[in-house]
Amino acid sequence: MELQFHGAAKNVTGSCHLLRCGQSMILIDCGLYQGSRELAEENHNDFGFDPAAIDLLLLTHGHLDHCGRIPLLVKRGFTGTIVTTAASRDLARLVMLDAARIQEEEARYRNYKSNRHDRDREPLLPLYDTFDALNSLDYFTCTVSLERPHELAAGIRATFYDAGHILGSASILLELEEQGQSKRLLFSGDLGYCDRAILPDPTPPPQADIVVMETTYGDRRHKQLEPSVSELYQAITTTVARKGNVLIPSFALERSQEILYYLREGIENGLLPPDLEVFLDSPMAISATQIFRRHPECFDDETWQVIASGRDPFELPRLHFSRETEDSIALKEMQGVVIIAGSGMCTAGRIRHHLRHNLWREEAAVIFVGYAGVGTTARQIIDGAPSITIFREEVEVRADIHTIGGFSAHADQQELLNWHRQTGSPELTFLVHGEEEAMTTFGALLTGTRVILPDNHQSFSLEPG
Ligand SMILES: [Zn+2]
Numbered sequence: 328m329e330l331q332f333h334g335a336a337k338n339v340t341g342s343c344h345l346l347r348c349g350q351s352m353i354l355i356d357c358g359l360y361q362g363s364r365e366l367a368e369e370n371h372n373d374f375g376f377d378p379a380a381i382d383l384l385l386l387t388h389g390h391l392d393h394c395g396r397i398p399l400l401v402k403r404g405f406t407g408t409i410v411t412t413a414a415s416r417d418l419a420r421l422v423m424l425d426a427a428r429i430q431e432e433e434a435r436y437r438n439y440k441s442n443r444h445d446r447d448r449e450p451l452l453p454l455y456d457t458f459d460a461l462n463s464l465d466y467f468t469c470t471v472s473l474e475r476p477h478e479l480a481a482g483i484r485a486t487f488y489d490a491g492h493i494l495g496s497a498s499i500l501l502e503l504e505e506q507g508q509s510k511r512l513l514f515s516g517d518l519g520y521c522d523r524a525i526l527p528d529p530t531p532p533p534q535a536d537i538v539v540m541e542t543t544y545g546d547r548r549h550k551q552l553e554p555s556v557s558e559l560y561q562a563i564t565t566t567v568a569r570k571g572n573v574l575i576p577s578f579a580l581e582r583s584q585e586i587l588y589y590l591r592e593g594i595e596n597g598l599l600p601p602d603l604e605v606f607l608d609s610p611m612a613i614s615a616t617q618i619f620r621r622h623p624e625c626f627d628d629e630t631w632q633v634i635a636s637g638r639d640p641f642e643l644p645r646l647h648f649s650r651e652t653e654d655s656i657a658l659k660e661m662q663g664v665v666i667i668a669g670s671g672m673c674t675a676g677r678i679r680h681h682l683r684h685n686l687w688r689e690e691a692a693v694i695f696v697g698y699a700g701v702g703t704t705a706r707q708i709i710d711g712a713p714s715i716t717i718f719r720e721e722v723e724v725r726a727d728i729h730t731i732g733g734f735s736a737h738a739d740q741q742e743l744l745n746w747h748r749q750t751g752s753p754e755l756t757f758l759v760h761g762e763e764e765a766m767t768t769f770g771a772l773l774t775g776t777r778v779i780l781p782d783n784h785q786s787f788s789l790e791p792g
């Protein structure tokens with residue numbers, strides 16, 4: 328048995344772990360690197376293994392940093408089986424198609440620019456295109472239910488557990504047998520936390536011999552969710568009262584639906600103006616909301632109660648879906664409205680136009696409700712940059728800036744520690760999916776296990792000793 332790390336090693340994105348057991352090659356996630364330009368360049372490199380040799384790909388959830396290189400894997404020869412939950416399959420489809428569109432647009436734009444200098448230059452090809460994304464859907468042939476063991480091959484049994492991170496997300500236990508040796512390997516995937524809207528709490532993990540776990544917030548404690556929701560209501564009420572716009576840069580998956588859920592509750596409970604105008608300005612978030620509506624099996628009891636009382640958890644009296652570009656451009660003229668748009672880290676997407684129109688206005692507000700990676704526009708604004716560059720234009724930051732941590736989709740340090748404690752005393756714990764500082768801090772808190780921070784493309788034999 329051998330375990331290799333080909334992404335999210337001392338870094339948050341690009342999750343991709345390879346397990347060899349007997350004759351089988353199993354990949355756990357195949358995500359895209361995101362963030363700085365150097366990281367994005369990594370996506371073009373060799374995977375570090377032969378895609379054609381992979382038999383199974385187990386997908387923990389539909390976020391881009393976990394499924395975003397699947398079309399590339401298929402393009403480079405993968406013909407195995409992709410195993411995941413039904414909700415993750417539907418979200419991954421949306422995410423991969425969107426990523427393909429972005430890759431195509433970026434290649435077109437760069438070629439257009441370089442053609443102006445040198446018409447004979449080889450055109451830049453997208454990392455993958457829409458056809459590659461569509462082709463990869465053919466391999467999503469094995470849909471699993473939670474907490475039910477699935478025999479994937481001789482000596483390989485997988486069980487998915489609810490990770491409470493996004494719709495359909497799972498931790499995966501692999502029970503492996505090779506030459507009379509047996510091992511229990513547990514991959515945390517990304518972990519959510521307790522008492523969130525929409526999703527149930529993460530299922531307590533099973534015991535394991537070897538744990539591979541995420542550490543996004545390994546060095547941080549979250550704010551409590553309840554004060555965070557009050558802060559959100561307060562910021563919105565104050566801003567719209569002075570006719571300023573509220574921008575909420577938001578991830579299309581989960582966070583946008585969570586925000587809609589809380590806005591509905593706020594209006595129903597009289598904590599937000601009843602005539603609040605809300606624009607969901609993201610075709611992807613709109614599609615994701617429809618996927619949520621199709622997978623109520625993933626909801627928690629409170630959300631079921633909302634449905635049982637005849638209400639839609641994601642509907643507001645004055646909610647507008649802006650799918651078309653013209654609808655988005657028209658928002659420029661609006662005053663005193665809430666605009667939810669992507670990308671969450673403000674590196675691309677419609678939010679950049681809204682930032683350009685609003686960031687310099689004292690009456691406006693920007694509310695960050697998610698993780699902001701190093702080097703991103705969101706991180707610059709959060710860190711207090713006096714001005715930022717958007718579309719080559721210097722824009723002063725005069726709007727109110729709020730960072731509301733309670734909305735994170737990731738477990739914080741205490742919750743990660745609790746989760747790890749419940750896995751028993753694993754012989755080995757590999758820390759992944761975190762910035763190195765967070766991992767080091769977190770690793771020092773773990774007891775009764777040997778902690779390893781793997782490097783990219785590093786491999787480990789799991790034989791005894
Ligand atoms: Zn995730």
Ligand SMILES: [Zn+2]
Binds near residue numbers: 342390392393760
């Ligand atoms: Zn992730």
